Amino acid sequence: MLFPTITFAVFFVVVFLANWFLMPFPRPWRWFMLGASYFFYGFWNWRFVGLIVLSTLVNQFCAVRIAQAPADRERRAWVATAVVANLGMLGYFKYYGFFVESINGVLEGLGMDASLPLLQVTLPVGISFFTFQALSYVIDVYRRKLQPAPPLDFAVYLAFFPQLVAGPIVRGTELLPQFRGRRDPRRIDASRAFYLIAIGLAKKVVIADFLAANLVDAVFASPGQYGNIEILVAIYAYSVQIYADFSAYSDIAIGVALLLGFRFPDNFNAPYTAVSISDFWRRWHMTLSRWLRDYLYVPLGGNRGGALLTRRNLMLTMLLGGLWHGAAWRFVIWGGLHGLWLVWERRRGPSRAPVWLQRVATFHLVTFAWVFFRAESLSTAGELIGRLFTAWGGGVDDLSISIVLAVAVGIGAQYVTRPAVDRVLAGFSRLAPVAQGATLAVTFLVIDSLANEGVAAFIYFQF
Secondary structure: OOOOOHHHHHHHHHHHHHHHHOOOHHHHHHHHHHHHHHHHHHHHHHHHHHHHHHHHHHHHHHHHHHHHHOHHHHHHHHHHHHHHHHHHHHHHHHHHHHHHHHHHHHHHHHHOOOOOOOOOOOOOOHHHHHHHHHHHHHHHHOOOOOOOOOOHHHHHHOHHHHHOOOOOOHHHHHHHHHHOOOHOOOHOOHHHHHHHHHHHHHHHHHHHHHHHHHHHHHHHHHHHHHHHHHHHHHHHHHHHHHHHHHHHHHHHHHHHHOOOOOOOOOOOOOHOOOOOOOHHHEEEEEEEEHHHHHHHHHHOOOOOOOHHHHHHHHHHHHHHHHHOOOOOOHHHHHOOOOOOHHHHHHHHHHOOOOHHHHHHHHHHHHHHHHHHHOOOOOHHHHHHHHHHHHHHOOOOOOOOHHHHHHHHHHHHHHHHHHHHHHHEEEHHOOOHHHHHHHHHHHHHHHHHOOOOOOOOOOOHHHO
């Protein structure tokens, strides 16, 4: 079920009304929200609802055992069991084909018989996100930052529909306490919620889907048919597309949760205004960045073992972070490039270049890496990069003012300051309810009039 659809709108109206009607009755509310979240997920493929149920049972069982274990050895054994179970499930559904193809390729290169069976495994939507949430819950219980939640609370937490499919990655320490508190519908930040939903819809259907349908998909599918100018603009356009697409999902998820009375952490903060790669990762998919830092980089040793080990830990974290995004070598290369740049920045120290130059350089490094992220194969990525420097004199038939404008708006809008946004929200909140409704109606009509026909799946549904 996609956010920008009539189906979701009907679903959410029902959930919104039931959410506030059942709010004084905690247990019925939990059962209703769990059922609604399973329905939301099962709308794509009901068979995989069982996967979330299994993940819930396994992780809750391990968390309780960790909390009850009298000795550190037992606690470590149970957290290891949870980690193996989660990564095993993720590995089977997401990485089985990748590892088998890679091993078969190595064996063939050595002249040996490559006979490992290659099964066709369907990748469940959102498995990377709810697996990481489950891991953070169990590890936080192990670290004594969190007590095991009641089973029903944990089940709702893991399946909570606003962020189930593509984040933000919300930790148990952030969401579970909100289930126990009383929510007041009169204290909802409705202005911010509707602003986020409207901005998210605009990013998705007006910018991201438009750029994909009118340039990006065609150029990345057949780069040999395009000249260097078209390829260059398409690469810039994909940088804007993936930001607009992914941040749109996060915006809508945060807005929807706000209307239900819950607060999620922010996931994006103008990433293309970053002055370095490390600054970029403090702004891009922030909940994943913090997850990788706290549950991977720090356990590896972080920056505690000297310069060489710190660089190793940075590189391993980014390589594994790249692999988390997809089961292909192109994602490993994408993560590796970011790892190399982070290592180089740490070795170089603070830059003395003008801020505008740092921003331009960072944006182009990030944009270059997106080529490997988006291309269907390494050979396609190589062809795209090669034609940037060889396919001179090609036409620009597929370019239009609308495409250039969408790219410019996608980048330029990130320079709108937070105080300016706050002033708009404050002005909206002061309007009478009828005026607010009319403003929202006009906004949604304008978005609908500018949108392409149909709504494409969000990019991060694949991960």
